[in-house]
Amino acid sequence: MNTILEISNLCIYNKKEEKNLLENINLKITQGEMLGIIGESGSGKSILCKSILDLNPNYFKITGNIFFDELDILKASPKQIQQICGKKISMIMQDSVNAFNPIEKIKTQFIESLIDKKDLKNAKNDSCFWLEKVGLTDIEKVLNSYPFELSGGMLQRVMIALAFAQDSKIIIADEPTSSLDMINQKEILNIFKNLQEKEKKTVIFVSHDLGIISHLANNIAVMKKGKIVEYNDTKSILLNPQNEYSKYLIEAHKKLFNRFNECLK
Numbered sequence: 001m002n003t004i005l006e007i008s009n010l011c012i013y014n015k016k017e018e019k020n021l022l023e024n025i026n027l028k029i030t031q032g033e034m035l036g037i038i039g040e041s042g043s044g045k046s047i048l049c050k051s052i053l054d055l056n057p058n059y060f061k062i063t064g065n066i067f068f069d070e071l072d073i074l075k076a077s078p079k080q081i082q083q084i085c086g087k088k089i090s091m092i093m094q095d096s097v098n099a100f101n102p103i104e105k106i107k108t109q110f111i112e113s114l115i116d117k118k119d120l121k122n123a124k125n126d127s128c129f130w131l132e133k134v135g136l137t138d139i140e141k142v143l144n145s146y147p148f149e150l151s152g153g154m155l156q157r158v159m160i161a162l163a164f165a166q167d168s169k170i171i172i173a174d175e176p177t178s179s180l181d182m183i184n185q186k187e188i189l190n191i192f193k194n195l196q197e198k199e200k201k202t203v204i205f206v207s208h209d210l211g212i213i214s215h216l217a218n219n220i221a222v223m224k225k226g227k228i229v230e231y232n233d234t235k236s237i238l239l240n241p242q243n244e245y246s247k248y249l250i251e252a253h254k255k256l257f258n259r260f261n262e263c264l265k
């Protein structure tokens with residue numbers, strides 16, 4: 001299997017607070033893999049994802065290597081990063097509200113980020129296709145809205161649709177469904193599952209929810225306090241966890257699930 005992204009010895013140090021945020025992260029992601037990243041709040045999942053597109057603040061000292069298509073992202077120029085961002089690697093952020101330009105209509109932002117790859121007609125068609133696919137209705141109205149005219153859940157779905165429409169080599173999804181209701185969450189998780197199984201899309205999927213991660217991921221990295229404490233294929237982690245924190249996560253999930261089943265009896 002081809003390695004598409006390789007992270008080695010990645011460390012992040014916050015110079016302002018003189019604090020290590022990530023320590024010695026090593027990950028190898030192959031073409032068509034869905035990597036699930038799980039871990040407690042503040043364990044470093046988001047800054048790890050952001051470092052792949054060099055989106056962290058400049059008061060972070062970042063060392064190590066992140067290789068994508070033979071380019072070391074940590075040594076790349078802003079222009080090289082710009083050529084990758086949204087074109088070869090798409091990112092769905094946790095906080096979609098801040099990811100959109102507040103003074104541009106959704107339509108403009110969609111078309112602008114697709115037009116490098118597709119002609120105008122295809123860009124428009126793809127926008128409509130994916131906006132519908134993520135469960136939005138009245139697509140014309142959505143496209144003609146400014147970000148502040150849409151709810152948080154709608155904006156999140158717009159961002160997910162944009163990442164799918166960009167048709168990039170890797171999608172990084174940082175808790176993409178956390179602001180969505182159950183029905184929309186399920187629809188979107190099904191799209192991720194289909195993209196991975198049928199189109200062999202490479203995805204890095206971050207979630208707090210072990211149920212979601214185990215449903216989607218081929219491999220799982222468990223994070224705690226800025227470190228990867230366990231990294232293995234999904235089956236091995238679920239059936240034979242080695243790390244105490246992984247064991248705790250699995251037990252906690254089982255308890256919740258048992259309680260849910262009890263209630264249904």
Ligand SMILES: Nc1ncnc2c1ncn2[C@@H]1O[C@H](COP(=O)(O)OP(=O)(O)OP(=O)(O)O)[C@@H](O)[C@H]1O
Binds near residue numbers: 040057
């Ligand atoms: N811009 C920033 N400036 C300073 N510290 C930051 C910044 N972003 C994140 N951190 C710190 O880095 C650590 C990891 O944060 P991160 O957001 O990656 O955690 P996370 O695992 O994604 O948490 P959550 O699940 O709650 O989203 C935390 O201690 C956080 O306070």
